[in-house]
Amino acid sequence: MTTTRRKFLTTSALGGAAALAAPAVQAQSTIRWRMQTYAGSALGEFVVKPAVDLFNSLAGDAMQIDLYYADQLVPTGELFQAMQRGTIDCVQSDDDSMASPTEVTVFGGYFPFASRYSLDVPALFNDWGLKAIWESEYEKVGVKHISAGSWDPCHFITNDPITSLADLAGKRVFTFPTAGRFLSQYDVVPVNVPYEDVQIALQTGEIDGVAWCGATEAYTVGWADAANYFLTNNISGAWIGHFFANMERWNELSPHLQSLLATCFEQSHYHRQHWYWAGEARYRTEGGKLELTSIPDAEWAGVETAARTFWDEIGAESEVKAQVVQIFKDYNAAMDRAGRPYRYS
Known part of the structure; x- marks a missing residue:
């Protein structure tokens, strides 16, 4: 009886330990x-x-x-x-x-x-x-x-200087689909290449520039080594x-x-x-590789006006898009009313 009890206790202890150990092993996966x-x-x-x-x-x-x-x-x-x-x-x-x-x-x-x-x-x-x-x-x-x-923000970074909207005409530019759709009204030609091939495409002339990023990314990934100019006007702040x-x-x-x-x-x-x-700010002022150019504010204002027309075109496509566009409109109107530091002009 004693031997049997001892065997039972030993077997139960081992079985219980194994049963308890199993979930622990699974948890460590x-x-x-x-x-x-x-x-x-x-x-x-x-x-x-x-x-x-x-x-x-x-x-x-x-x-x-x-x-x-x-x-x-x-x-x-x-x-x-x-x-x-x-x-x-x-x-x-x-x-x-x-x-x-x-x-x-x-x-x-x-x-x-x-x-x-x-x-x-x-x-x-x-x-x-x-x-x-x-x-x-x-x-x-x-x-x-x-x-x-x-x-x-999204800026043009190009091989040739851009100082007017006319300079954009015919430029083959690596950009996002929607940005390309908007910019096509200025005769920009959107071009799609693999991200890692952009620098080579700039160097070989396969593309004339990018409208993909700001100065930080251009310098970080090497695109500033393959282009010459940075347009200070941007089509979006972020x-x-x-x-x-x-x-x-x-x-x-x-x-x-x-x-x-x-x-x-x-x-x-x-x-x-x-x-x-x-x-x-650092790369624009201290980068040294890209020369800054600008399109006059009066001319660029027409691009901002065209963007609002583009918003309405997108908003007309569906109820969800209309809802998002309305939020953009309401938000920007509120920022304009709030003034500095939210909006300066």
Whole structure:
């Protein structure tokens, strides 16, 4: 009887320990996500890698993100489809570049003159209602919209000087789809090349310039080495970009990991905001590679007026687009009324 009892106790103890150990082993199985950004490796070092490194450090064995740069897994134009079907778990991009099939795609990247300063973007999303619209639109297509943030303003960086609207005619320019659609009325010819090939395309004359970024990015990725001029007039004060995730993958995460991921991405938005803001002034004044040119304010005012006509054309396409356009109108009108420092002219 004693022997039997001892065997029972020993067996039960071992069985109980094994049963308790099994969930612990499962908990140590690290979740791995694949994430691709629109940015090439040189730019990605600043606009996304710090956030991924921070998340990986904080998440530890619970979860790790493997980061890929522009076109490394799939072409940028296929990012949405790859994320939607789960080939990629997470994406950093604007809606426009990744060919999102939503009603808000046209507003991603640089929607002409929708913003004047980088702070306009988080204000529009977090305080003026755009966040809820984006979340709803992406939920319809099985994608989680995590957050939106601002990047740099959009300027022309060219091989030849631009000092009037007439100088834009015939220029082959690497730009975003919606920006290209707007600029085509000035006879700009939008050209699409892989992001990492832009510098070579500038050097060989395949393109005459870019309308893709500001001074910070141009100097960081080497485009300032291949071009000569920087037009101080811009068609938008800040690029609108986002973090997205496959909805199933997102829902599989614990609330803790979801919060941690969202927090790290919010920190990334903040980091980019001051990094770009400081860089724009520094490189224009100290860069030394790009000569600054300008189109007279009176002539450029016509471009701003044309942008409002473009807004109305977009707003007429659907109810959702009309809602977004109205928010842009109301916000900018409020900033104009508020005056300095929100708007100077």
